[in-house]
Amino acid sequence: MDVPATLAARVRVLGTGRSNKNDTNDALSVAVAALRASRLTRVGRDDHSGVLRLYAKRNHDLGRARNRNACRLHALLAELVAGGIPKEINARSAERLLATVEPVTPVERARHGLACEHLEDLRRFDEQMRASKARVAAAVTESGTTVTELFGVGPVVAAMVIGYTSDVTRFANRDHFAAYTGTAPIEVSSGGRVTHRLSRRGNRQLNHAIHIAAITQIRFAHSPGRAFFDRKISEGTTKREAVRALKRRISDAIYRQLLLDATRRGPGGQQGTTLQSSVTGLTPQQPVLRKNHSRTRLNARTRPAPTAKTTRSRAAASTKTRS
Numbered sequence: 499m500d501v502p503a504t505l506a507a508r509v510r511v512l513g514t515g516r517s518n519k520n521d522t523n524d525a526l527s528v529a530v531a532a533l534r535a536s537r538l539t540r541v542g543r544d545d546h547s548g549v550l551r552l553y554a555k556r557n558h559d560l561g562r563a564r565n566r567n568a569c570r571l572h573a574l575l576a577e578l579v580a581g582g583i584p585k586e587i588n589a590r591s592a593e594r595l596l597a598t599v600e601p602v603t604p605v606e607r608a609r610h611g612l613a614c615e616h617l618e619d620l621r622r623f624d625e626q627m628r629a630s631k632a633r634v635a636a637a638v639t640e641s642g643t644t645v646t647e648l649f650g651v652g653p654v655v656a657a658m659v660i661g662y663t664s665d666v667t668r669f670a671n672r673d674h675f676a677a678y679t680g681t682a683p684i685e686v687s688s689g690g691r692v693t694h695r696l697s698r699r700g701n702r703q704l705n706h707a708i709h710i711a712a713i714t715q716i717r718f719a720h721s722p723g724r725a726f727f728d729r730k731i732s733e734g735t736t737k738r739e740a741v742r743a744l745k746r747r748i749s750d751a752i753y754r755q756l757l758l759d760a761t762r763r764g765p766g767g768q769q770g771t772t773l774q775s776s777v778t779g780l781t782p783q784q785p786v787l788r789k790n791h792s793r794t795r796l797n798a799r800t801r802p803a804p805t806a807k808t809t810r811s812r813a814a815a816s817t818k819t820r821s
Contacts, residue, residue: 499532500539506531539668546641551661553637554703557630557654564623571616574609589621642763645755648748649721650714658707659752666756672749680705681749683742696742705745708752712744723748 509527510519532538568587575592576582578599583591596614601607635653638646638660645656669675676682680700686693715723723744730740 500541501528501531501535505535539665542665546637547660547664549661550634550637550641550657551664553630553634554654554657554661557627557634557657558703560623560627560630564620564627567616567619567623571613571620574613574616577609578606578613589617589624592617592620643755643759645752645759648711648751648755649718649723650711650748651752655707655710658703660756662701662704662707663756666753666760669753672753675753676746676749678704679708679749681708681742681745683746696738708745708748709741711748712741715744715748716741 506524506527507519509531510523513527513530571592572582572587575587575595578601579595583595585591592613596610596617599606599610601610631654634657638653638656641660643656643660645651645659646653651659663675666675669678673682677697678700680697680702682697683694684697684699686695712723715721716727718724726747727740727744730743731737735743
């Protein structure tokens with residue numbers, strides 16, 4: 499069983515009053531949580547989603563390393579040439595700028611040499627990024643997903659969505675999926691004022707992928723997300739609130755496409771598998787934007803059966819009402 503770390507930590511705190519984490523306490527808390535929790539996910543073998551998750555993480559790490567190297571290169575260039583490069587730095591512009599520099603002092607020669615080394619690193623990262631994106635695109639195409647049909651969802655975003663979602667059928671509905679992606683706002687009402695704030699819960703990698711798709715839609719005037727964004731702004735909402743509302747709509751659309759993929763190919767991408775009974779369908783009966791998306795209602799299948807005493811009391815109350 500897949501026991502979340504937060505659930506095991508709660509068991510440690512409630513059981514002993516201390517959150518000390520060692521092998522003995524951790525094993526005991528995980529075992530207690532696995533025995534008592536009723537809605538844990540059973541661990542299965544890694545499928546193609548695991549491959550996409552690894553490729554997406556590698557691509558993300560390469561992007562961060564390239565950005566860090568580019569910042570260090572620009573810091574050296576700004577010391578050699580006043581202002582450095584005014585626009586986004588790349589290997590070609592950095593090479594042209596270094597060609598115009600004639601270091602005189604020992605410090606300038608040292609800066610120039612280090613800048614040349616960072617330039618070679620930048621070229622190497624650019625080559626690795628191109629290879630990584632091509633590998634991710636090939637893996638996403640092999641998965642046969644339809645998530646890329648959504649506006650703003652490219653191969654990299656699709657790899658992050660599929661990789662970190664894994665089996666979409668473990669989410670009962672789109673509200674549960676939105677809570678997992680961190681796109682469901684949390685109610686922070688006080689008195690007569692009803693307001694919501696940004697949720698910091700859920701999988702932050704998935705939230706980052708949905709944020710990329712939302713910003714991409716906003717940048718293009720012909721996208722459906724831009725029309726929704728403009729409509730929310732005209733209604734008086736702030737830009738941040740409009741972006742959060744758009745991210746929730748994109749989360750619902752991604753959940754719908756993942757369910758379609760699971761229906762066609764199976765939850766794990768394997769032929770012949772079917773949806774689990776926890777899936778309620780593409781259109782849940784409860785509204786998408788209720789007051790608190792983090793709340794989950796008790797499923798009718800998990801409610802305890804009425805006892806004989808409860809049945810007799812209900813029958814007596816019904817008799818009194820009729821009389």
